[in-house]
Amino acid sequence: YNLFLISNIAFFHFFLVIGQPAKSKRPKEPGENKIKPINKKVKAKPPKMRERESADSSLKSQSILTQVMDKGHFQKLASTLSLSAGQSIELRCKGSNVTWNYPSYLDTFKDSRLSIKQLDRYGQLILANSTAADTGEYSCWLQLCNGNKCRKDETKTGSTYIFFTDKEELFVPTPSYFEIVYLNPDKPAVIPCRVTTPSAKVTLHREFPAEEIETDGTDIIYDVKKGFVYQHPTSDHKGIVYCKAESQGAPQISIKYHLLYVEVPKGPPSTTIAASSNRAEVSDSVHVICTVLGEPDVDVNFRWQYPGQESERPAIIQNFWRLINRGTGHTTRISKSILLVEDFEARDAGNYICIAQNLQGETTVATRVELN
Numbered sequence: 001y002n003l004f005l006i007s008n009i010a011f012f013h014f015f016l017v018i019g020q021p022a023k024s025k026r027p028k029e030p031g032e033n034k035i036k037p038i039n040k041k042v043k044a045k046p047p048k049m050r051e052r053e054s055a056d057s058s059l060k061s062q063s064i065l066t067q068v069m070d071k072g073h074f075q076k077l078a079s080t081l082s083l084s085a086g087q088s089i090e091l092r093c094k095g096s097n098v099t100w101n102y103p104s105y106l107d108t109f110k111d112s113r114l115s116i117k118q119l120d121r122y123g124q125l126i127l128a129n130s131t132a133a134d135t136g137e138y139s140c141w142l143q144l145c146n147g148n149k150c151r152k153d154e155t156k157t158g159s160t161y162i163f164f165t166d167k168e169e170l171f172v173p174t175p176s177y178f179e180i181v182y183l184n185p186d187k188p189a190v191i192p193c194r195v196t197t198p199s200a201k202v203t204l205h206r207e208f209p210a211e212e213i214e215t216d217g218t219d220i221i222y223d224v225k226k227g228f229v230y231q232h233p234t235s236d237h238k239g240i241v242y243c244k245a246e247s248q249g250a251p252q253i254s255i256k257y258h259l260l261y262v263e264v265p266k267g268p269p270s271t272t273i274a275a276s277s278n279r280a281e282v283s284d285s286v287h288v289i290c291t292v293l294g295e296p297d298v299d300v301n302f303r304w305q306y307p308g309q310e311s312e313r314p315a316i317i318q319n320f321w322r323l324i325n326r327g328t329g330h331t332t333r334i335s336k337s338i339l340l341v342e343d344f345e346a347r348d349a350g351n352y353i354c355i356a357q358n359l360q361g362e363t364t365v366a367t368r369v370e371l372n
Contacts, residue, residue: 064094065140065158077160082198085132085166091125093140093158097150098123103136105175132169132196137161137225161225165197170245170252172196180323182297182331183233183261192227193243193254200247204228207240207256235261260323260331262296268361269300269335273354279370284344286369290354292335296323301357302337307350316340346371 066074067081068090083089093100098118102125106114115126123140139159143150172194183189195202202222204213215222221229230237238261243254269292276287292300302319309315321335337356341348349371355364 062156063158064098064142064156065138065160066092066094068092077158079159080161080163080198082163082165083130085130085134085164085169085196087130087164088126088128089130089162091138091140093123093125093142094121095123095142095156096120097143097145098140099143099152100125101137101139102127103134105133130164131173132164132166133173134164135162135172135194135196163196163198167197167247167249170195170197170200170247171243171254174255177255178258179255180258180260180296182295183230183235183237183259184295185233185262189230189233189237189259190226190228191230191241191243191257191259193245193257194227195224195245197245197247198224200245202243202245205242205244207242213241233261237261260296262331266295266360269294269356269358269363271354271356271363271365273352273365273367275352275367275369278368279372280344280348281372282344282346285340285342286344286348287338287340288352288354288367288369290337290339290356290365292356292358292363294333294335294358296331296333298333298358300335302335303355303357304337304339305351305353305355306339306341306348307352308341308345308348311347313341313345313347316342344371 063076065077067077069075074092077091096118100116100123102114105111113128113130115124115128117124125138125140127134137159138161139157141157142153144153145151179192181189181191191204193202193204202224204215204220204222205211206213213220215228219231221231223229228243238259240256240258242256245252245254272291274289274291276289277284280286288306290302290304294300300321302317304315304317306315307313317337317339319335319337321333324332324334335356337354339352339354349369351366351368353364353366355362357363
């Protein structure tokens with residue numbers, strides 16, 4: 001009987017402990033749940049530090065570009081963004097000294113739809129009432145300045161390519177109906193028929209003979225942000241071409257592009273000079289011509305030194321250039337500067353010096369005109 005009584009008491013005690021309701025437990029002190037075990041806190045901290053360090057070491061740059069959404073929300077931008085033409089957009093870049101880059105024609109035409117401001121903590125770009133022509137790259141970066149010298153902070157930049165889609169304008173509009181593309185054998189050439197809809201199917205065509213040009217992905221590739229790229233241009237590629245785009249509707253045709261093959265050695269201008277006559281009578285009109293043959297897409301600047309310059313003797317200077325075909329499929333740019341002296345006098349006799357300059361350097365040539 002004693003054993004039976006003891007076992008029942010033990011069972012009853014066990015039942016009270018296991019089945020005890022939660023409300024009978026000891027009341028918790030205020031803030032007790034907020035205290036975390038020391039060993040748990042120590043274990044959680046090192047991984048966070050390692051993750052942060054690995055992220056800093058793996059990312060060479062930190063994107064500072066965001067788009068302002070509705071109700072004050074912000075969105076980090078991917079490499080491309082598609083918006084419908086007509087929408088307005090606001091971009092922000094973190095930093096107190098931000099520089100922006102955007103399609104250059106917005107500057108060319110001083111478009112009032114574009115607004116750029118620098119505030120205390122960020123730079124702001126707003127483009128209102130967008131059009132298909134606004135399609136292009138929008139980027140920003142932080143400037144690091146020391147006195148008057150500034151440099152780009154390569155670790156804090158942001159960039160996105162925005163497509164402003166318009167079913168009526170599959171190709172990004174251009175100010176002209178015809179463009180020249182120079183084919184240099186030592187660098188890729190781009191036929192810039194960019195589209196406003198990234199999903200559009202784009203093909204390249206030759207005008208004569210009428211045919212589609214195969215895009216093999218190696219020698220000729222299509223880049224939706226640039227157009228068709230000839231990786232290794234040759235004289236066989238010259239001619240007139242255009243692009244065709246299709247996207248849920250009738251195909252559209254781009255403007256035409258005239259591909260000219262160029263093969264002119266790079267370097268300072270190849271310059272010659274000649275006078276209409278090296279001996280002049282009093283009151284004659286004398287003109288001196290400075291001529292440069294060079295690459296079609298390389299500008300040449302001319303400067304003159306002549307006998308009557310110091311005495312402010314009036315002289316007329318005219319500059320112009322044109323493209324010439326050398327008959328072998330090669331195209332050259334001929335640039336000329338003409339100095340005209342009317343009513344030749346004794347003080348006009350002497351050396352006429354022409355200085356021609358391009359990006360590679362300058363060349364000086366001279367000729368002499370005597371008074372009879």
